Amino acid sequence: MKFIQSVNDFVIKFANANGTGSASANNLFAKAIFNMGVPVSPRNIFPSNIQGLPTWYEVRVNEAGYLGRRGGGVEVVVAMNPQSMADDIAAVLPGGCFLYDSSNPLPSRLHRDDIQIIGIPFTSLCREQFTNTKQRMLFKNISYVGALAALLDIDFDVFTGLLGQQFKGKEHLITANITALELGYVYAKKHVECPLDIRVSKSDAVKDKILVDGNTATGLGCVYGGATVCGWYPITPSTSVVEAFTRFSERMRIDPASGRKRFGVVQMEDELAAIGVVMGASWNGARAFTATSGPGISLMSELLGLAYFAEIPLVLINVQRGGPSTGMPTRTQQSDILACAYASHGDTKHVLTFPATPKECFEFAAESFDLAERLQTPVIIMSDLELGMNDWLCDPLEWDDATQYDRGKVLNAEQLDALGSDKPFARYMDIDDDGICYRTYPGTHPEKGAFFTRGTSRDRHALYTEEGDHYVDNMERLLKKHRTAATLIPAPVIQINDKQHKMGVIYYGTTDNVMPESLLKLEKQGLHFNSMRIRSYPFNDEVAEFIERHETVYVIEQNRDAQMRSLLINELDCYPKKLIKILHYDGMPIPVQAVVGGILNHLDTQDPALTGND
Amino acid sequence: MTCIAKSKFHHPQLPTNDLGLTYRDYEGSMSTLCAGCGHDSVGAAVVQACFELSLPAHRIAKLSGIGCSSKAPTYFLGKSHGFNSVHGRMPSVVTGANLANRELIYLGMSGDGDSASIGLGQFAHVARRKLNMSYIVANNGAYGLTKGQASATADLGSVMKGGKEVMDEGIDLVSLALSMGATYVARSFSGDKDQLVPLIKGALSHQGFAFIDVLSPCVTFNNHKGSTKSYDYLRDHMESLISADFIPVKSEITAQSEPGLSKDIFMHDGSMMRFRATDDSYDLTNKQNALNAISEHTNKGEVLTGLLYLEPGSSDLHENIQTVCEPFNELTYKDLCPGSEALDTLNKSFR
Numbered sequence: 001m002k003f004i005q006s007v008n009d010f011v012i013k014f015a016n017a018n019g020t021g022s023a024s025a026n027n028l029f030a031k032a033i034f035n036m037g038v039p040v041s042p043r044n045i046f047p048s049n050i051q052g053l054p055t056w057y058e059v060r061v062n063e064a065g066y067l068g069r070r071g072g073g074v075e076v077v078v079a080m081n082p083q084s085m086a087d088d089i090a091a092v093l094p095g096g097c098f099l100y101d102s103s104n105p106l107p108s109r110l111h112r113d114d115i116q117i118i119g120i121p122f123t124s125l126c127r128e129q130f131t132n133t134k135q136r137m138l139f140k141n142i143s144y145v146g147a148l149a150a151l152l153d154i155d156f157d158v159f160t161g162l163l164g165q166q167f168k169g170k171e172h173l174i175t176a177n178i179t180a181l182e183l184g185y186v187y188a189k190k191h192v193e194c195p196l197d198i199r200v201s202k203s204d205a206v207k208d209k210i211l212v213d214g215n216t217a218t219g220l221g222c223v224y225g226g227a228t229v230c231g232w233y234p235i236t237p238s239t240s241v242v243e244a245f246t247r248f249s250e251r252m253r254i255d256p257a258s259g260r261k262r263f264g265v266v267q268m269e270d271e272l273a274a275i276g277v278v279m280g281a282s283w284n285g286a287r288a289f290t291a292t293s294g295p296g297i298s299l300m301s302e303l304l305g306l307a308y309f310a311e312i313p314l315v316l317i318n319v320q321r322g323g324p325s326t327g328m329p330t331r332t333q334q335s336d337i338l339a340c341a342y343a344s345h346g347d348t349k350h351v352l353t354f355p356a357t358p359k360e361c362f363e364f365a366a367e368s369f370d371l372a373e374r375l376q377t378p379v380i381i382m383s384d385l386e387l388g389m390n391d392w393l394c395d396p397l398e399w400d401d402a403t404q405y406d407r408g409k410v411l412n413a414e415q416l417d418a419l420g421s422d423k424p425f426a427r428y429m430d431i432d433d434d435g436i437c438y439r440t441y442p443g444t445h446p447e448k449g450a451f452f453t454r455g456t457s458r459d460r461h462a463l464y465t466e467e468g469d470h471y472v473d474n475m476e477r478l479l480k481k482h483r484t485a486a487t488l489i490p491a492p493v494i495q496i497n498d499k500q501h502k503m504g505v506i507y508y509g510t511t512d513n514v515m516p517e518s519l520l521k522l523e524k525q526g527l528h529f530n531s532m533r534i535r536s537y538p539f540n541d542e543v544a545e546f547i548e549r550h551e552t553v554y555v556i557e558q559n560r561d562a563q564m565r566s567l568l569i570n571e572l573d574c575y576p577k578k579l580i581k582i583l584h585y586d587g588m589p590i591p592v593q594a595v596v597g598g599i600l601n602h603l604d605t606q607d608p609a610l611t612g613n614d
Numbered sequence: 615m616t617c618i619a620k621s622k623f624h625h626p627q628l629p630t631n632d633l634g635l636t637y638r639d640y641e642g643s644m645s646t647l648c649a650g651c652g653h654d655s656v657g658a659a660v661v662q663a664c665f666e667l668s669l670p671a672h673r674i675a676k677l678s679g680i681g682c683s684s685k686a687p688t689y690f691l692g693k694s695h696g697f698n699s700v701h702g703r704m705p706s707v708v709t710g711a712n713l714a715n716r717e718l719i720y721l722g723m724s725g726d727g728d729s730a731s732i733g734l735g736q737f738a739h740v741a742r743r744k745l746n747m748s749y750i751v752a753n754n755g756a757y758g759l760t761k762g763q764a765s766a767t768a769d770l771g772s773v774m775k776g777g778k779e780v781m782d783e784g785i786d787l788v789s790l791a792l793s794m795g796a797t798y799v800a801r802s803f804s805g806d807k808d809q810l811v812p813l814i815k816g817a818l819s820h821q822g823f824a825f826i827d828v829l830s831p832c833v834t835f836n837n838h839k840g841s842t843k844s845y846d847y848l849r850d851h852m853e854s855l856i857s858a859d860f861i862p863v864k865s866e867i868t869a870q871s872e873p874g875l876s877k878d879i880f881m882h883d884g885s886m887m888r889f890r891a892t893d894d895s896y897d898l899t900n901k902q903n904a905l906n907a908i909s910e911h912t913n914k915g916e917v918l919t920g921l922l923y924l925e926p927g928s929s930d931l932h933e934n935i936q937t938v939c940e941p942f943n944e945l946t947y948k949d950l951c952p953g954s955e956a957l958d959t960l961n962k963s964f965r
Contacts, residue, residue, distance in 0.1 A: 212964040260938040262938050273735075277706050277710035286714030306699065447672075455700055
């Protein structure tokens with residue numbers, strides 16, 4: 001048998017039962033590799049359940065920095081869950097390694113002779129070492145991390161350092177964890193030839209990069225963006241956005257004199273109420289946001305329509321999961337594009353942004369408050385579970401201290417007084433010809449600037465009207481405002497590799513993780529693509545031009561119905577047959593093989609000579 | 615309604631309040647509700663209360679949902695910002711507004727459809743959170759804008775205009791508000807301005823969640839024989855247990871109470887509610903007492919009105935979550951943004 005030989009380029013998959021504390025042990029493993037300077041992407045693949053169901057944790061280690069999901073088998077499996085063992089051993093690539101808990105024998109029917117099978121009796125080792133049942137369960141996980149340190153040649157000192165940081169001031173926990181690590185480490189050294197041919201070696205490829213999940217970065221972005229009010233309702237996978245916002249605010253937003261909070265987070269009774277809070281706070285001049293996922297978007301749609309029509313700024317973070325309905329609550333998708341772009345009844349259009357990295361989560365979140373207030377409309381940040389709930393290697397977060405918040409067109413008492421009597425305040429008058437009107441906060445002036453905010457049709461003075469002309473005037477102005485939005489929101493990222501402009505690819509959000517690697521693989525087959533990562537909607541001129549210039553454009557998405565493609569066709573009037581859909585929507589993040597395979601398959605049907613498959 | 619625009623002229627000797635404003639300064643635009651609608655009387659009582667309290671109108675924010683009652687804020691306090699939100703969601707919108715600026719006075723105007731049907735959940739939860747606001751329901755037991763369907767507060771056994779008997783149990787919003795934690799609870803009748811105005815003044819001065827259920831007959835769809843929300847029925851069955859008066863801070867010294875007959879409860883701002891119960895043993899600060907009295911009177915076929923419960927020294931959402939005293943909407947970049955140095959430290963913690 002030939003073992004796989006690979007340094008700093010492999011995927012390892014941990015199979016556990018959920019509720020056993022495995023995620024923190026697996027995270028410790030990933031963090032250790034990161035600390036050795038090797039790019040890493042850990043991914044928690046968990047069930048919608050608290051205890052007992054199978055859960056996996058996949059870590060891709062890649063010196064070259066390709067951290068998207070590769071797809072296919074994996075080099076190493078750590079199998080700690082008998083429930084899923086048959087699938088887990090089948091996932092190992094030929095020549096790969098299968099590490100299992102040999103406290104119980106491996107059923108002979110599962111045996112494979114094309115892989116290296118290593119049994120270490122983790123449960124028995126921990127039963128002997130620890131007396132307390134809970135400790136035995138938790139430290140079993142730490143002990144396999146210890147064994148991996150020996151097998152994969154990870155610096156033991158790195159773990160000691162990480163545990164020291166994690167349990168600072170709790171010496172007994174540090175000691176107990178190190179004991180558990182040593183259990184696995186010593187056993188592996190004694191019984192297995194260490195290290196394996198698959199291993200980790202110190203590198204400087206990580207440079208100054210950080211490892212953080214998208215939701216943490218989003219929550220922090222809301223702090224930096226000046227959000228003070230958050231109404232929310234718990235829903236996977238968005239909950240940790242609000243948790244992060246609260247945690248950071250409790251550290252950095254306490255008034256030093258009084259010890260009181262410069263923020264208010266209120267857990268509401270449902271998503272209807274959550275967005276209601278955001279709307280009321282924004283109407284009253286505070287920066288406010290909420291975070292939710294698909295089912296919450298459905299519930300919030302009514303108030304999103306009101307915010308669009310009554311022109312109230314608000315920030316909504318949608319961490320997308322598998323739909324429709326309850327769908328796959330713990331799996332990822334990009335399937336709310338149309339539901340968000342056109343949320344609510346009647347003619348509505350919303351501003352969307354599509355972050356692809358935690359750094360963009362941070363930046364887009366912070367900037368979205370400026371955008372929402374400038375445009376007086378909802379701004380929806382379209383993250384997803386893959387980005388939000390997993391740690392990603394990314395550039396350090398940056399902040400320019402010269403930043404000033406753009407609070408948009410708001411008149412204060414002096415400005416109201418300065419208005420001539422011939423031009424009194426009119427809430428919905430398009431004075432600057434950009435579709436954006438001036439507003440006032442409640443309580444500004446004793447005599448001037450008060451108006452009625454309403455979801456009914458109204459004239460330029462905010463007075464109720466059913467006059468068709470006034471209604472159309474207002475709706476057309478809202479369209480103009482939407483066009484203004486296109487000039488203010490993040491531009492697409494375009495990369496030109498082929499000056500002939502024959503083939504292009506369009507993608508967005510977390511598909512970014514697999515694109516550099518996918519394009520490289522296609523490049524090696526002589527197939528050159530220009531690429532465009534869409535970062536926001538409404539689309540600006542660059543998006544239209546990119547499609548215009550190419551003969552064929554692949555639109556790569558993580559949903560069934562090619563929703564971004566529909567949006568492009570609907571908004572830009574482009575020729576539908578030119579836009580080829582490449583779709584992946586099984587709930588797992590799109591893998592490289594789906595992109596490469598999808599494009600090659602299509603080319604094959606067009607001209608087999610192109611792919612060399614004739 | 616009438617299509618004659620409201621005149622802006624008024625008698626030069628109209629009485630003025632401490633701000634030098636007349637009653638007319640607190641009015642809104644011309645009502646488009648049906649002539650004789652109870653809701654217009656509620657609006658007039660709000661105007662009277664705000665005028666007498668000398669409240670600067672622009673420091674009041676009036677919010678509503680959808681329905682006839684929710685249209686009503688257009689017809690009072692024209693110098694206040696108003697927000698006609700969506701059906702049943704006013705409580706969450708006012709929660710956000712209140713979080714953003716704790717210094718304004720929040721007046722929620724709703725109806726029985728808006729609060730007892732589509733918005734029952736939000737109504738219950740805003741009371742639970744003790745949001746500092748006055749919440750008025752103009753309650754007529756019927757849907758007006760959609761032409762007379764029964765609402766959830768229509769009493770079991772009462773008869774709707776088409777002759778259909780109400781077969782579902784009616785929801786008593788007062789009892790619900792009490793159970794959910796409201797700290798100022800009253801019921802009144804739109805036709806009894808003498809009772810209603812002091813109740814509104816007390817609610818506007820109360821720190822915490824003040825709820826007033828105002829029975830406000832629908833002259834078009836629910837004012838017939840067999841209705842339990844008609845003018846005639848209410849006049850016959852109203853039982854005013856506690857008459858209350860609002861005594862502002864400045865009048866305290868002159869307004870001596872009559873020993874043995876009336877009792878005073880101080881509000882957080884030093885003003886007080888002076889009330890007189892027909893039943894001497896009634897304890898206004900005892901929630902169970904209030905709940906019992908409501909059900910006893912309901913069983914007797916009476917509608918109990920007046921101030922029914924008041925929790926002195928009550929708290930509110932801002933106190934519960936310990937926010938700063940200054941309004942959030944006045945905090946600046948400097949107050950809110952931790953800056954690049956703090957971010958560098960955070961970057962280190964992500965390594």
